[in-house]
Amino acid sequence: MTRSTTPIIQMAGIEKHFGSVIALAGVSVDIFPGECHCLLGDNGAGKSTFIKTMSGVHKPTHGQILFEGEPMHFNDPRDAIAAGIATVHQHLAMIPLMSVSRNFFMGNEPERKVGPFRFFDHERANRVTMEEMRKMGINLRSPDQAVGTLSGGERQTVAIARAVHFGAKVLILDEPTSALGVRQTANVLATIDKVRKQGIAVVFITHNVRHAMAVGDRFTVLNRGQTLGTAMRGEITPEALQDMMAGGQELVALEESLGGTI
Amino acid sequence: MGDAAATPPSQDERIKEISALRRALIRPELGGMVGTVAVFTFFLLFAFDSGMFNSQGVMNWAVVSGQFMIIAVGACLLMIAGEFDLSVGSMIGFAGMIVAILGVTLDWPMWLAILTTFALCVAIGALNGWIVVRTGLPSFIVTLAFLFILRGFTIFLPQLIERKTIIGGIRDAAEGDWLGAVFGGKILGGLFVWLGDMGLIGVFDRGTRAGQPMVDGIPMLLVWALALIIFGHVLLTRTKFGNWIFAAGGDAEAARNSGVPVNKVKILMFMFTAFCATVFAVCQVMEFGSAGADRGLLKEFEAIIAVVIGGALLTGGYGSVIGAALGALIFGVVQQGLFFADVESSLFRVFLGVILLGAVILNTNIRRIITGER
Numbered sequence: 324m325t326r327s328t329t330p331i332i333q334m335a336g337i338e339k340h341f342g343s344v345i346a347l348a349g350v351s352v353d354i355f356p357g358e359c360h361c362l363l364g365d366n367g368a369g370k371s372t373f374i375k376t377m378s379g380v381h382k383p384t385h386g387q388i389l390f391e392g393e394p395m396h397f398n399d400p401r402d403a404i405a406a407g408i409a410t411v412h413q414h415l416a417m418i419p420l421m422s423v424s425r426n427f428f429m430g431n432e433p434e435r436k437v438g439p440f441r442f443f444d445h446e447r448a449n450r451v452t453m454e455e456m457r458k459m460g461i462n463l464r465s466p467d468q469a470v471g472t473l474s475g476g477e478r479q480t481v482a483i484a485r486a487v488h489f490g491a492k493v494l495i496l497d498e499p500t501s502a503l504g505v506r507q508t509a510n511v512l513a514t515i516d517k518v519r520k521q522g523i524a525v526v527f528i529t530h531n532v533r534h535a536m537a538v539g540d541r542f543t544v545l546n547r548g549q550t551l552g553t554a555m556r557g558e559i560t561p562e563a564l565q566d567m568m569a570g571g572q573e574l575v576a577l578e579e580s581l582g583g584t585i
Numbered sequence: 586m587g588d589a590a591a592t593p594p595s596q597d598e599r600i601k602e603i604s605a606l607r608r609a610l611i612r613p614e615l616g617g618m619v620g621t622v623a624v625f626t627f628f629l630l631f632a633f634d635s636g637m638f639n640s641q642g643v644m645n646w647a648v649v650s651g652q653f654m655i656i657a658v659g660a661c662l663l664m665i666a667g668e669f670d671l672s673v674g675s676m677i678g679f680a681g682m683i684v685a686i687l688g689v690t691l692d693w694p695m696w697l698a699i700l701t702t703f704a705l706c707v708a709i710g711a712l713n714g715w716i717v718v719r720t721g722l723p724s725f726i727v728t729l730a731f732l733f734i735l736r737g738f739t740i741f742l743p744q745l746i747e748r749k750t751i752i753g754g755i756r757d758a759a760e761g762d763w764l765g766a767v768f769g770g771k772i773l774g775g776l777f778v779w780l781g782d783m784g785l786i787g788v789f790d791r792g793t794r795a796g797q798p799m800v801d802g803i804p805m806l807l808v809w810a811l812a813l814i815i816f817g818h819v820l821l822t823r824t825k826f827g828n829w830i831f832a833a834g835g836d837a838e839a840a841r842n843s844g845v846p847v848n849k850v851k852i853l854m855f856m857f858t859a860f861c862a863t864v865f866a867v868c869q870v871m872e873f874g875s876a877g878a879d880r881g882l883l884k885e886f887e888a889i890i891a892v893v894i895g896g897a898l899l900t901g902g903y904g905s906v907i908g909a910a911l912g913a914l915i916f917g918v919v920q921q922g923l924f925f926a927d928v929e930s931s932l933f934r935v936f937l938g939v940i941l942l943g944a945v946i947l948n949t950n951i952r953r954i955i956t957g958e959r
Binding site: 401404410412416417418419420421425428429430431432434441442443445469471472 | 823824825827828829831832835836839840842843844845898902903952955
């Protein structure tokens with residue numbers, strides 16, 4: 324797989340303090356276009372703070388973020404979205420009562436001018452939605468179908484397809500597979516693969532090593548607010564990743580008592 | 586992967602074709618349509634000879650329905666945006682009183698009095714909305730406060746200024762005023778004269794108006810009702826802003842994440858609700874010729890009931906203006922129809938309670954069907 328050699332996002336020595344709490348204590352990560360960069364960490368490792376810093380919600384206390392080689396100055400998430408950094412949240416991405424096409428274009432509605440009035444171009448919205456969903460391998464019954472009738476995996480896919488359609492260069496996925504069944508997880512992972520092949524940088528946040536190993540090109544482990552380095556695919560075993568995430572020792576003992584199934 | 590490619594993707598064996606009935610069931614207007622047909626069937630069968638369906642009778646329930654429609658359109662859009670306004674009834678009383686104080690007591694030209702009232706009431710609507718979005722309090726409680734505040738002023742102001750609770754003389758003050766006619770006038774008078782001459786509608790057969798039709802035109806109130814329904818329906822279903830209304834009420838946080846200006850949408854909907862209440866009030870004072878401190882009592886609940894009968898969810902994010910208008914029509918026809926059918930009018934309240942409960946249960950089930958919740 325050919326990968327671009329200049330990173331789209333460079334984060335160096337990022338620290339984020341909330342009062343006396345140090346959420347991030349020196350995080351350094353490079354994200355390249357067309358790669359799936361897995362960010363692993365246990366609960367409380369600082370993943371959420373990290374995502375929010377990368378997507379412009381938080382400003383780092385120390386350290387520098389370069390986006391496309393320039394220092395990043397986002398005042399709010401809208402700036403980040405406009406620049407091409409899209410975050411797909413595990414929840415809070417879709418409105419179940421609204422149709423797929425209304426959700427797809429929420430906040431970016433296409434318009435059609437009739438005299439002095441501008442109307443929502445439903446025809447175009449429906450056509451584009453069907454097309455984009457087909458590309459992702461989901462055949463909708465109709466674009467009028469309410470999002471509530473879709474499975475969790477399909478909803479994640481709609482959210483990803485939406486971000487890609489609206490020009491995301493960096494796609495941050497916050498635990499997209501954590502609430503899904505096996506089959507749906509496979510679908511979402513396949514979607515991630517398709518997106519990566521379009522040259523989009525995917526930042527895949529998860530605490531599931533097997534999901535990470537399935538699609539990741541590189542792996543960064545976050546533990547207690549610090550990065551423990553980045554490993555390439557093939558350089559590291561799932562067991563080693565698991566140990567780094569959990570901080571080693573205790574888990575070894577636990578794992579033995581559980582028969583090595585975690 | 587090979588397996589997936591081999592199966593024709595257009596036919597997923599687990600997706601059942603949904604029947605036309607089920608598809609119709611999830612349209613928000615369905616309840617309103619069924620209700621409308623049922624109500625008309627009932628009264629055509631049991632009150633046909635009562636005069637309910639001659640020209641005067643039709644105009645009677647049409648005007649009452651039109652009043653409900655005007656406030657239901659505002660309440661509907663606001664409810665879909667995820668909020669309530671319990672101050673609608675007090676706003677009606679307040680707006681009417683302000684028109685009377687400015688136009689009669691202070692002797693301003695009527696058009697100026699009306700425009701000032703609109704500006705003031707829409708600003709109060711904006712204040713309602715602003716408090717709701719800034720404090721994050723439920724709109725239920727914020728607008729309940731305004732229900733009392735506005736009603737209090739509506740009783741206090743005329744007593745302070747004129748030492749009474751009803752201010753009359755509005756019709757004289759509005760005589761010949763162009764804006765007064767926009768709310769209190771009638772249109773298509775010629776058509777009704779012609780219909781009367783053709784013998785299609787009833788005419789007076791004695792007195793000074795002998796030969797003139799009993800119904801002499803369409804009141805502007807009905808024109809306003811129709812215009813607001815069309816405006817609300819097009820805004821909701823055919824514009825970008827309509828999508829924002831659904832989104833703001835469906836899930837405010839998800840909408841914000843997608844860049845929808847949720848607070849702006851909600852405040853604008855509070856303003857629109859206040860606008861509708863003011864239209865109602867101005868039409869009413871023009872018709873009655875007076876403003877009373879007790880006008881508009883309970884209207885907020887009647888508006889909400891019409892909207893719920895029309896298929897909107899109390900939780901927001903789902904509903905239809907056409908449905909709300911049908912809900913208002915059912916409301917008006919039944920209220921006046923029971924009178925024509927000579928049924929004790931207190932039973933209307935019983936009917937209202939029963940139909941409200943039925944509508945809410947139906948809507949909750951429809952929500953389950955749409956979202957696939959169990």
